[in-house]
Amino acid sequence: MKRPTTICALTENRPGVLARIAGLFSRRAYNLLSVTAEQTATPELYCITLVVMENDAGVEQVCKQLWKLIDVEQVVTLSPRPAVERQLVLVKVKAPNGQRARVREEAAVFHANTLHVGAETMTLELAGDPAQINDFLKALEPFGVLEVVRSGKISLLRSDATTFEPRRHGERLVKL
Amino acid sequence: MTSARKLKDAPPAAAENNNGVRQMLSGADMVIRSLAREGVDLIFGYPGGAIMPVYDALLNHSITHILTRHEQGAAHMADGYARASGRVGVCMATSGPGATNLVTGLATAYMDSVPIVAITGQVSSALIGTDGFQEADAFGLSFPITKHSYFVSRTENIPAVMKEAFYIARTGRPGPVLIDIPKDVQQRTALYEPPEAPVVLPGHFIAGKARDEEIETILGEIYRARRPLLYVGGGAITSGASEVLRRFVERTKIPVTTTLMGLGALPRYHPQSLGMLGMHGAVHANRAVTDADFLLALGARFDDRVTGRKDRFARNARIVHVDIDPAEIGKNVVVHVGVQADARCVLEQIMERLETGRLRDYGPWHARIEAWRAKQPLQALAKGVKGSRDNISPRYIVEEIGRLAGEEAVIVTDVGQHQMWAAQYYPVTRPRGFLTSGGLGTMGYGFPAAIGAKFACPDRTVVLIGGDGGFQMNIQELTTAVSNKIHVVIALFDNQALGMVRQWQNLFHDQRYSSVDLKDNPDFVKVAEAFGGRGRDVHDPEEVTPALEQALAARGGPFLLRFRLHNDENVFPIVPAGAGLDEAIGGGE
Numbered sequence: 001m002k003r004p005t006t007i008c009a010l011t012e013n014r015p016g017v018l019a020r021i022a023g024l025f026s027r028r029a030y031n032l033l034s035v036t037a038e039q040t041a042t043p044e045l046y047c048i049t050l051v052v053m054e055n056d057a058g059v060e061q062v063c064k065q066l067w068k069l070i071d072v073e074q075v076v077t078l079s080p081r082p083a084v085e086r087q088l089v090l091v092k093v094k095a096p097n098g099q100r101a102r103v104r105e106e107a108a109v110f111h112a113n114t115l116h117v118g119a120e121t122m123t124l125e126l127a128g129d130p131a132q133i134n135d136f137l138k139a140l141e142p143f144g145v146l147e148v149v150r151s152g153k154i155s156l157l158r159s160d161a162t163t164f165e166p167r168r169h170g171e172r173l174v175k176l
Numbered sequence: 177m178t179s180a181r182k183l184k185d186a187p188p189a190a191a192e193n194n195n196g197v198r199q200m201l202s203g204a205d206m207v208i209r210s211l212a213r214e215g216v217d218l219i220f221g222y223p224g225g226a227i228m229p230v231y232d233a234l235l236n237h238s239i240t241h242i243l244t245r246h247e248q249g250a251a252h253m254a255d256g257y258a259r260a261s262g263r264v265g266v267c268m269a270t271s272g273p274g275a276t277n278l279v280t281g282l283a284t285a286y287m288d289s290v291p292i293v294a295i296t297g298q299v300s301s302a303l304i305g306t307d308g309f310q311e312a313d314a315f316g317l318s319f320p321i322t323k324h325s326y327f328v329s330r331t332e333n334i335p336a337v338m339k340e341a342f343y344i345a346r347t348g349r350p351g352p353v354l355i356d357i358p359k360d361v362q363q364r365t366a367l368y369e370p371p372e373a374p375v376v377l378p379g380h381f382i383a384g385k386a387r388d389e390e391i392e393t394i395l396g397e398i399y400r401a402r403r404p405l406l407y408v409g410g411g412a413i414t415s416g417a418s419e420v421l422r423r424f425v426e427r428t429k430i431p432v433t434t435t436l437m438g439l440g441a442l443p444r445y446h447p448q449s450l451g452m453l454g455m456h457g458a459v460h461a462n463r464a465v466t467d468a469d470f471l472l473a474l475g476a477r478f479d480d481r482v483t484g485r486k487d488r489f490a491r492n493a494r495i496v497h498v499d500i501d502p503a504e505i506g507k508n509v510v511v512h513v514g515v516q517a518d519a520r521c522v523l524e525q526i527m528e529r530l531e532t533g534r535l536r537d538y539g540p541w542h543a544r545i546e547a548w549r550a551k552q553p554l555q556a557l558a559k560g561v562k563g564s565r566d567n568i569s570p571r572y573i574v575e576e577i578g579r580l581a582g583e584e585a586v587i588v589t590d591v592g593q594h595q596m597w598a599a600q601y602y603p604v605t606r607p608r609g610f611l612t613s614g615g616l617g618t619m620g621y622g623f624p625a626a627i628g629a630k631f632a633c634p635d636r637t638v639v640l641i642g643g644d645g646g647f648q649m650n651i652q653e654l655t656t657a658v659s660n661k662i663h664v665v666i667a668l669f670d671n672q673a674l675g676m677v678r679q680w681q682n683l684f685h686d687q688r689y690s691s692v693d694l695k696d697n698p699d700f701v702k703v704a705e706a707f708g709g710r711g712r713d714v715h716d717p718e719e720v721t722p723a724l725e726q727a728l729a730a731r732g733g734p735f736l737l738r739f740r741l742h743n744d745e746n747v748f749p750i751v752p753a754g755a756g757l758d759e760a761i762g763g764g765e
């Protein structure tokens with residue numbers, strides 16, 4: 001059964017890494033829901049978080065193909081394990097004078113931040129897991145949502161263990 | 177060519193005398209110096225504006241450059257060189273059209289896991305991204321068709337990049353690597369530091385031996401099997417497993433079928449060899465796959481031309497898959513045991529522990545296979561059937577080449593019907609003795625690859641088995657062969673048709689022939705002669721032997737034999753697309 005799965009790839013910060021990964025997904029027709037790429041604490045390493053919609057065999061193939069890329073150091077599948085997950089949303093809602101207070105109240109319920117207040121609109125920010133964000137957007141709908149941007153999801157293991165293992169090499173990484 | 181030969185006599189440049197010493201060098205010199213450090217003495221290429229500094233630097237070094245007549249020819253020659261020798265082939269081209277002309281050659285090498293390093297010039301850094309003259313994103317173009325690629329932005333990085341590129345190309349599952357270098361990076365000078373440190377690629381694991389428990393598991397499967405079968409692919413050849421494979425097979429008496437890419441891993445007429453499986457495989461080999469209760473796949477990737485309908489493939493067997501690339505394990509077919517390891521290592525480990533006393537009796541299994549073999553058509557068709565005037569039997573020609581060319585010969589094919597006849601009938605005896613474009617099926621591959629193979633193995637006979645269609649795709653390389661006195665026997669199977677496509681139209685499109693007629697072929701013998709080579713027209717079956725003898729004995733340049741075939745000849749057996757391996761047509765039963 002296909003379901004969303006979060007995969008984290010630790011990659012070298014070399015030209016073309018992201019393009020190679022994107023190319024892999026289109027070439028092999030894997031279903032990609034979201035991508036986020038950012039530097040890690042080690043500047044020459046990037047963490048690329050991918051959410052894919054695949055069955056177990058598909059997820060295994062994605063991981064192996066990612067790992068095959070020379071610039072990819074480690075590949076970790078998070079989804080079956082408990083993980084903290086965050087996504088950022090920015091949303092612009094209609095907030096004319098009479099409505100502003102009620103928008104503020106709704107934002108407070110979700111602990112969203114107000115980033116900008118204009119004459120007719122308010123722009124809010126919320127970081128949360130994807131379900132929370134969906135609830136938030138639903139709650140705002142009655143006011144009139146003008147624009148929404150969401151970032152890709154980022155994620156870490158919900159435990160004392162680190163997601164990636166300390167830098168290493170020469171080890172068999174994909175377990176069969 | 178003359179210039180290439182002259183280079184050999186040039187005095188070694190100063191840079192070479194103090195190899196290893198830190199000094200200022202241009203990027204172009206670093207490229208050449210790095211090639212020399214990798215042991216490269218021959219490269220194939222074609223110059224142009226953006227790669228001129230490297231061509232200039234070549235003049236100071238003893239590396240031989242073979243000027244091809246098309247960059248695609250250069251890529252395929254590097255490929256043929258690599259497949260025949262097991263070393264990394266090198267090709268070079270300029271930016272833009274030079275780089276795009278390499279694409280087909282790189283994709284061909286990638287699909288068949290062939291180690292190549294391709295060097296392309298790029299427009300100067302300042303022009304990149306401006307749609308400059310002859311700018312094409314060679315780096316970006318390379319992503320889906322190379323194992324890895326580099327864009328070199330700093331001169332001082334060249335030595336390390338080159339070292340890494342060769343390492344990546346030849347280790348693990350081999351493959352092509354592209355290095356794109358802007359012209360100004362080639363021109364600039366920098367401190368040259370010989371890269372002495374070993375290549376470190378974190379996260380890059382190259383499998384060798386299997387774990388002991390994995391070997392025990394495989395042995396357990398072997399001991400349990402009553403109808404075992406080895407399915408051997410190109411990985412066995414890459415890993416140099418032939419010798420231990422032969423010992424293993426002779427000790428266990430387990431029958432072996434190989435893929436197109438695995439031909440030569442075990443000699444064709446070894447008693448345990450069933451020949452090729454798959455779409456055009458032998459009936460008894462495909463039957464054995466279907467009936468086996470245990471299949472050991474060694475360095476093979478379950479290609480759809482091999483499996484046919486996947487749910488019918490080896491449906492009675494437990495499958496163990498040994499592959500150096502974990503991504504191949506479970507990719508196409510669900511296997512019971514996957515082992516990420518080198519094929520030769522695994523066979524050696526098995527041989528260390530194998531207790532022959534625990535093997536079952538394979539007598540009934542052998543008898544069953546022999547019964548299929550006795551009924552199968554491959555030999556029956558070939559035996560004594562020579563054909564008639566302008567309708568020479570292609571099978572007969574292949575068998576005659578096999579008889580006359582000798583065990584040491586390298587056979588190279590192009591793509592099409594002739595390729596399959598060669599695969600079915602040629603008595604390949606050794607690894608790297610049969611070179612063909614399997615994964616991409618690139619028409620035009622054969623002739624330049626044969627030239628590359630001859631450069632790699634000047635003392636071996638090299639025979640191209642080609643079609644009239646594909647030969648015309650890189651016919652310009654006749655010049656390269658002539659000017660370098662490359663003796664390749666070109667056995668042209670001229671059926672005046674795009675035979676393989678015509679066959680499909682014949683069998684699966686109600687004989688509606690669409691754009692497959694090549695009646696307007698040129699006079700290939702005259703063409704060969706115009707290029708400075710030799711040739712002979714062969715109309716009659718009786719002429720096949722003397723013509724081959726003449727061509728094989730000739731020296732000093734290409735010799736083309738134009739064999740006249742009828743366009744109605746089809747390749748059998750054939751498993752129609754989407755059918756199971758046991759549903760071949762033309763199986764003679």
Ligand SMILES: Cc1cc2nc3c(=O)[nH]c(=O)nc-3n(C[C@H](O)[C@H](O)[C@H](O)COP(=O)(O)OP(=O)(O)OC[C@H]3O[C@@H](n4cnc5c(N)ncnc54)[C@H](O)[C@@H]3O)c2cc1C
Pocket residue numbers: 287288289348349350408409410411412414415434435436437438452453454455456457474475476477478479481482498499500501504517518519520591592595596613614615616617618676
């Ligand atoms: C017209 C046409 C018809 C064809 N018909 C057939 C046919 O009937 N039958 C057929 O077999 N093919 C046929 N082919 C070829 C087919 O398309 C594939 O190219 C071929 O089957 C693949 O061979 P392979 O599985 O040996 O893999 P290769 O492409 O040779 O791949 C090698 C495998 O070995 C692994 N490997 C590499 N090095 C090692 C190592 N050191 N240790 C362990 N593993 C390693 C690699 O990871 C890979 O999985 C045809 C092609 C054409 C063009």
Ligand SMILES: Cc1ncc(C[n+]2csc(CCOP(=O)(O)OP(=O)(O)O)c2C)c(N)n1
Pocket residue numbers: 590591592593594595617618619620642643644645646647669671673674675676677
């Ligand atoms: C570059 C390329 N274009 C098209 C094809 C499709 N194709 C496969 S076999 C074939 C016919 C080959 O004809 P020929 O070279 O005469 O060989 P024959 O099959 O007649 O032996 C074609 C067109 C291909 N494999 N490669």
